[in-house]
Structure formats: C-alpha cells, structure tokens
Amino acid sequence: MVSVSLRNLSKSFGSGANATVAVDNVDLEIEDGEFFALLGPSGCGKTTTMRCIAGFESPTRGEIWIGDRFINHVPPHKRDTGMVFQSYALFPHYDVFQNVAYGLLMRDLYNGRIGAFAGLFSKRLARRSADIREQVHKALDQVGLGGYDERQVSQLSGGQQQRVALARALVRRPSVLLMDEPLSNLDKNLRIQMRDTIRHIQREVGITTIFVTHDQEEAMGMADRIALMRDGRLEQVDRPTELYDRPNSSWAARFVGSSNIVDTTVERTDAEGTEVRLGSRRIRVSGFEAAVGDQVRLIMRPEALSVRPRSGAGPDTGNTFDGTVSKVTYLGPNIVYTVDVGADDGATSTGAEGSGATGLLTGTRQLVEVTDTFRGADAVLSVGTEVQLSIDPDRIIVAEGDSS
Ligand SMILES: Nc1ncnc2c1ncn2[C@@H]1O[C@H](COP(=O)(O)OP(=O)(O)OP(=O)(O)O)[C@@H](O)[C@H]1O
Ligand SMILES: [Mg+2]
Secondary structure, three states: OOHHHHHEEEEEEEEEHHHHHHHHEEEEEEEEOOEEEEEEEOOOHHHHHHHHHHHOOOEEEEEEEEEEEOOOOHHHHHHEEEOOOOOOOOOOOEHHHHHHHHHHHHHHOOOOOOOOOOOOOOOHHHHHHHHHHHHHHHHHHHHHOOOOOOOEEEHHHHHHHHHHHHHHHHHHOOOOOEEEOOOOOOOOOHHHHHHHHHHHHHHHHEEEEEEEEHHHHHHHHOEEEEEEEEEEEEEEEHHHHHHHHHHOOOOHHHHHOEEEEEEEEEEEEEEEEEEEEEOOOEEEEEOOOOOOOOOEEEEHHHHEEEEEEHHHOOOOOOEEEEEEEEEEEOOOOEEEEEOOOOOOOOOOOOOOOOOOOOOOOOOOOOOEEEEOOOOOOOOOOOOOOOOEEEEEEEEEOOOOOOOO
C-alpha cells in the first residue's frame, strides 16, 4: 500500500479569457491506508482532481506521486489505481463474473499476457484460468456477492451493481482506490448501508482510498480525513471532528453543518481570555487572542448553545442572553429552536439589564438556532416562550482570517 501526494497541482481547461481553473494549486499528502474524502460543492474541482490522479487528465502544473513514483507521465493503466464511478459503468449484458474478470483481463491485456481482445468476454476463456477464477471469487466474497457469478448485472439492485463495480476495481489489487460519488445513484437507506460496506471492505483490504462526494454527512461519516474544496482550492484539510469543531472559515462551518454566524467586536482582554460584545451583553470566548477593537466573526453551532425558560432560569453565569422562541422544529431525537434575540433597531427583547438586547446578529437576521435533546412532549417549549440562552465559551469558534 502507498501514499498519494499532490504537489501544487493545477488544472485549467481552455486558455486565455475563457480558461476555467478547475484545480488551483492543490497540495495534499494522503497517507498509506487512509480513507480520504474530497468534499465540496458542485464544480469545485473534485472530479478533476480525481481524474488527474487516475491519469484521465494531465495537470497544467504540479506533480502527482503514488508512493515514491512520480506518475505525471504514466498512462492510466500503469498507475496501479482502481476506479469506481457514480454510474457503475458495468456491462449490462454480461454476468457478474465477466464484469469483475474484465478488470483483470484488461490488466493482462495491457501487460501483453493476453494477445487478442477478441474473446475477452468468452466465458470459456475467463473461466478456464483457475487463477482468474480464484481472484474473481475472492473479490466477490470481499464485497459480499459470493455466489452471484452467473447473475446478469441487469438483474441486480443498484447497491449490488455498485458492489460489482467495487469488486472489479479491487480484483486487480491496486495500490490506490479512487471512488467518484459512488453512492449518489442509490436511495437514502441503501446509501447509508453501503457507507458501512465500503468502509468495512476498505479497512479489511487496507487500501489507500480517495472518495469524492458533495455530501458532507457521507464524508464526515466515512473518512479518516477530509479535504474541503472551494473553487478549485483547498479550504481546509482535517479530520471530520476537527472540521466540524474548528472550521477555518464561516464558509467551511456552513458547509459541514448549520451555524449561527455573528460579526462582533472585541471589548476586553485579560489573562483569562477575550470578551466580545453580543447585543447588550459581553460574552467570553476561550482560546483566542485579540486586541480591543478587533472585529471578529464568531461561529456558534446550534448544539453549543443551550436554552431554558427564563421563568426557571438559574443565576446568570455570564455567557447568557435572552430571547423569545419564534419557531420549533421537531426532528425526532432533537428539537431545533429558532430564538429571536432582538432586532437591530433595539425595539424588541428584554435583556436582563433592562435594555434592548440589540444587534446580536448583524444584518437583517436576528435569529439564533439552538439544538436541544428531546426529553418528552411535555418538555418542549412553545413558540412565544421567553428563554435564556447560554453559550459554552469553549464552543464558540472564531473564524480567523474569514473572507466570506
Ligand atoms: N473537460 C472540461 N472542459 C472544460 N471545463 C471543465 C471540464 N471538466 C471540468 N470542467 C470545469 O471544471 C470545474 C470543476 O469541475 P469538476 O467536474 O472537477 O467539479 P466537481 O467538484 O466534480 O463537481 P460535481 O460535484 O458537480 O461533480 C467546473 O467549473 C467544470 O465546469
Ligand atoms: Mg464531480
């Protein structure tokens, strides 16, 4: 097994004023055996990056290494990669065995071990070789399709077809497995089930895997590390929990979950930390150094805030402010409260200090989302309830160097 390195990789299509920069100076080190996700919105350059690694596109600039091999000029079939596509790309009129054997036959053809293309799909040819038979059966077992050899792929479910495609990629025992949105044609339940299957197989085989998706939940649930891409560039490369808990920018924060984004000003700093203005209150933010007067953008995950009715509220611990429940969204195990914390003109809200809790969120939105655990129907707060919100100072994220 091997690592994959991309060094200052760029790929442009077209030239001059019409050029599209699909991949822009990407630097990545993907470790041996790692399950690595390329995540980002449509058009951000995920597929192009993947196609450069597979050898279907040649980079405009930069280097691609697989292990200690510099492969920019190595043709695709000699790169030792296996690829799985969104559309499976199976041969519908052949059976499962033939589709998987195809991966091996192509390799042997390229290596000159099979001279003629004709007859590649002859069952006799493929099945005659005990070696091919054994490898195909092993790959089918790996993806949980043992005994399916003779089934026509057109008679398989979407999930089973995707497993055949996976077996076809794995049968050559490549060093690197490349998967481009392999689950997006499946329905939701199957998609979730296939995540586990793919992860399980990947761990068992121990193969370095690069997985492209635009679904943040899929990337978070499957990957060891994620490269979040935006307009051809890397926005952030991190483990899923880090990406969620410490996004570099509000863009990254929004892409991997919902967030309350607040622009505010540093009002005080001392040995214990920093205090920023939030409406009529000052709140403390941990792990962050700044000077008085600095403008900062704060990111607060809905679950970093807690909410309780003001009537039963305890003593003010400092990092609290008031609001009124304006919407309740029940999501099974969780409830999302949308809390109105006051308008910019200071007309609403009764802060504990008696003044209007003004301008908590800049712009027109003065609403904060808070996630609470569902603790029974009677405990659900109704619209109009006056509440106290608290923020854990350790869970406030400062978007440093935020540009959006
Ligand atoms: N062959 C091509 N010729 C010209 N432009 C291209 C070509 N392939 C991709 N692009 C452009 O490069 C950019 C990145 O495309 P790419 O397919 O890599 O995006 P993606 O992140 O995979 O998106 P999606 O999630 O929609 O699959 C897009 O602006 C796209 O239009
Ligand atoms: Mg794509």
